[in-house]
Amino acid sequence: MKRKLKSALSLLLCMIMVFGAVAVGGEGIGELKASAASVTCHYYGSRWRITIPANTFVQCYSSTALTTKNGQISGKSAAYDINCYNAYYMSDGSTIYSFVDQNGKTCYFPRKSSYTEYILPSSNSSISDSEYSLKNGCNHYKRFTWNSTGASEYTVKMVDSSGYPKIIDSSTSTSYDVLHASHGRGNIYEVGINGRGDPLYYTFYVFPNNSSEVKTYTFSFSVVAIAANSHYAEYDANGGSGAPASQYLECERNFNISSTTPSRPGYTFLGWSTSPTASSASYQPGELMYCDAQSYKFYAVWRNDTSYYSVYYDANGGSGAPSRQTKASTHNLTLSSVKPTKSFSITYNANGGYTASSGKIVSCSFKSWNTAVNGNGTTYYPGGTYSNNADVTLYAQWINPTAGALPTPTRDGYTFDGWYTGKEIGTKITESSTISSNLTLYAHWKKITYNLSYNANGGIGAPATQSGSTSYTISSTIPTRSGYTFLGWSKSSSATTPEFRAGNTITLTGNTTLYAVWVEYCLTKSDIFSFTNSSYYFRTGTYTITDSDFNKLANYVRKIYNSNNASICINNIQALRAQKWGGSCYGMAVASILNKTGQIAFPKNFDSKASTLYDVAAPYQNSAVQSAVNYYFLSQKIPALRSNTYYNNRDNWSAGLKKLVNSVKAGKLTLFSYWWKNYGHAIAIVGYEVASDGGHNLIAYDNRYGEKYITVYVDKNYSSCVVNGDEKAYGIEFLTDFSDFDKIDIDGPNNDMVLNTRSYNQSANTEISVELNGEVTVENKAGQTLTIKDGNIGGDMDVISTHMIVKSTPDGSPAPVTLVFEVNDSTAFTFESNADEINASVTTDKCYASVTTTADTVIISENEGIYALGDNVTFNGSLSLNNEACDMISFEGQGKGDVNLVYNDDGILAEGTKGKSSITVFSNTTDVSTADFNSNYADVKIVGDGSGIAGNICVTASSENNGIYDVTLASLGRKRTEFANKSVTMYYREKRAVEYTGSGQHLIESLNPDIISFDTTTHEMIALKTGVATITVTSLETGETDTCTVTVKYAWWQILIRILLLGFLWY
Secondary structure, eight states: HHHHHHHHHHHHHHHHHHHHHTTOOBOOTTTTTTTTOOEEEEEETTTTEEETTTTOOOOOOOOOOOOEETSSSSSSOOOOOOOOEEEEEEOOOOOOEEEEEOOOOOEEOOOTOOOOOOOOTTTTSSOOOEEEOEEEEEOOOOEEEEEEOEEEEEEEEEOOSSSSOOEETHHHEEEEEEEEETTTTTEEEEESSOOOOOOEEEEEEOOOTOOOOEEEEEEOOOHEEOOOOOOEEEEEOOOTBOOOOEOOOTOEEEEOOOOOOOOOOEEEEEEEEEEETTOOBBBBOOOOOOOOOOEEEEEEEEEEEOEEEEEEOOOOTTOOOOOOOEEEEEEEEOOOOOBBBOOOOOOOOOESSOOOOEEEEEEOOOEEESSTTTSSSSSEEEOOOOOOOEEEEEEEEEOBOOOOOOOOOOOHHHHEEEEESSSSSOOEEEEOBOOSEEEEEEEEEOOOOOEEOOOOOOOOEEOOOEEEEEHHHHOOOOOOOEEEEEEESSTTTTTOOOSSSSOOOOEEESSSEEEEEEOOOSOOOSSSSSSSSSSHHHSSOOOOHHHHHHHHHHHHHHHHHHHHHHHHHHHHHHHHHTTTOOOOOOHHHHHHHHHHHHHHHHHHOOOOSSHHHSOOOOOOTTTTHHHHHHHHHHGGGGGGGGOOOOOOOTTTTTHHHHHHHHHHHHTEEEEEEEEEEEEEEEEEEEEEEEEEOOOOOEEEEESSTTEEEEEEOOOTTTEEEEEHHHHHHHHEEEEEEGGGGTOOOOSSSOOOOOOOOOOOOSSEEEEEEOOSSOOOEETTTTEEEEETTEEEESSSOOOEEEEEOBBBBBTSSBOOOOOEEEEEOOSSSEEEESSSEEEEEEEEEEEEHHHHHHHHEEEEEEETEEEEEESEEEEEEEEEEEEOOOSSEEEEEEOOSSSEEETTTTTTESSSOOOOEEEEEEETTTTTEEEEEHHHHHHHHEEOSSSSTTEEEEEEOOOSSSSSEEEEEEEOOOOOOSOOSEEEEETTEEEEEOOOEEEOOOEEEESSSTTEEEEEETEEEEEOSSSSEEEEETTTTTTOEEHHHEEEEOOOOHHHHHHHSSSHHHH
């Protein structure tokens, strides 16, 4: 029977081997094609595991006999399913088994010492990138990826007697197992490499059956880490203790749950569950389970057999009692260690006096817990033990505090009599009093009185003594003192600043005397000019400032503005400089204030013979004085030096007057500009006196009256301002901070001004100005209007800020004021007036345009120019150019109809004028030239003459009125700075005048002073020795320069002297 069974099995095995032979030439994994499939035979201790892929030709060898497990290979029939792989396990015996598959192929089991043949693709085979992994039972291996790129850097060899291929890492000489397995999808190789995940490139050396021949296959793959996975059974007591130790599990094997059971007081153990929240057990100790390649965690399941009781805490009037505690019937309870707190507030009421403290908190002391509110029950302590199985409430027991330290309040005119529980009567509370509730304590007082006396301190009219109290309101009676301003009162007779003013409250701690505080008028006789602002003292009848001083002012403007805005601002100042004046109220007021504050030393720098400002010579006697005064007058045009303007029909009028009065009362020197009717003026306010009606008299130095002081009156309601009794101001502007003038001080006619490096953020908005003359209306491009009538300013145009320019007529009287308005940008403005003349200007970041005209309407456009519309129009206007031709052009003329001054290409057209006309050209900041001409032409063109020299201008007309300007009417300009000859030859020791052309002052220098120098008196060239030298000439106004080469040699007779008379030794 055994033989028949053995024969049947052999036949079945042979059929299986034959059936498996179909695999030769079959496909591998994905696109990985193998020339033949393979069988994997591995030896495990006393067992072999043979993996036979489908359609595989298999040859196996064994050096010793093998026996089957349970009498058969695997229990499979001969007709096994060839579409899946089959594993056969056999005991190691002494018989060499063979069996045949369905295709009649014979399989022999391999010998342990043999090498298994693995059929791999050749190195030039097409291999696509593919990745596979294998779970071999419970063992997880690293996986690698086929890759088609592959240079060889490492090797894989099947060299181990166990039958495992090895990966040899060439860089580290480390070897790693490679397990080869097959299934229906193709070949899979697994690499047992821990912790590597970088791409590797290998060469496989494959040993064939029982042969020393080695086949080499080169390809690449990536090794990817797969975490190793061991399996355990773990136990969690789940609130109890004594959980079993963890068990190591074998994959695909049965195991018994630990028989060890945990414990937990008050609970009964029910078993185990895989959920920590389970209420019933799924497993019991000792129960048999099967490990299916995973770990297990078991949680103890409990049944609660405990009773519970509550312990409540009551702070008994305090706060912060511990939270409720729960006592288990099976345990004693440790009471909470938290102690509550209890306190009482004590609030202080000074009852008419003062105390720095508003109150305090006093705290009770915690004593213990008690089962009764009044403490007559059982006593417990924090952290103690509660053993009763019953609910209970514990009440805090307290020790009340004493009042402790109490403040001592103060009250002027009173002494402190203690703290009481009532405002008038009550229980007196001291530091040792016990506090059992919240309290408000009231200070009780005993009244005292002191006298307050006043001393005029050199003046007269001191107020009467006040008595009968300790707190007084300072008297409103104001003493007087000739030449001084009363500032207020002080407890010191030598004080320079007051401690108290009328209406203030003073609290006395004893009999007190207050002394009047005086300040001498800010400008006394020695601090003001003795001459007046009139044409007699300025004498010339024109506004005069030296070119040097004007350049300093212009340089300051360039320092604080960007280039374009600086040029426009200078145009504005140039236009004002060219107007006719007889004095300078603003300049005289500013100069006197700056001299008083020490910001300039006016007598020293401008009239060294004078010891005080009063002694300074009149402007017509000293041009430096005139230039300096007018220098400060021109500073009105610099926006950085302006202050705010207040108008009587604006909301800020009263606030402005009040601010002015307070500044003067504080002893500040004040530059005050104002306008009434249509006139403007500037004065220096130097002192303060209280007016008889309770208003304010501001004492002022007015340069119209020399050393005589005048009064600026402001009523007590701050609603009106009247200068010198009859000049009712419509608008005011005042300045008390003169720090910016430090940056533009000229410090004398021969000194540079002090420049500060700060920059002024020039507004990007537009400024329009009008000289008041009747009713004026201004309209912008958007149709918004601005009106000035009878001192009132109205309209719907948005005004951002305002300013005024004040000046004098040729006889020194105040001239019409010019109001300047900063408004939103508009490309054009229209001006109209009911007076005979319109005087207006527009300043933008592109241009400066101004005009004085008899026209009915004036339109000023920043892009086009000035249009004066009307009949028989007289016209005097200025337009900025700021190009290489000039800075600005002014044109004066008359026409039968409209007269326009408009931009044209790189010049300006004067349209509509006929007859006598005049042109003034401004260039190089200070250069001014004028030409008069007659014209019967409709248009006159004013343009540079093409020389490129600033100030060189041609005035032309078109003979045919066809736009071709072929008639020259006038020309203005200066000569170019250049030498008459570019090369000059001189004899040794010769002197010769320097010949050059150019306007203004020039500097002549020698670059080779050892060859050519200059006589300091005659400024002639002197030839010092033979050679070649270069001399230069430079215009001090324009910086224009030219060079000349000077060759020095000996004359023929000088050569004879050197040779015949030994001149080379002495000549």
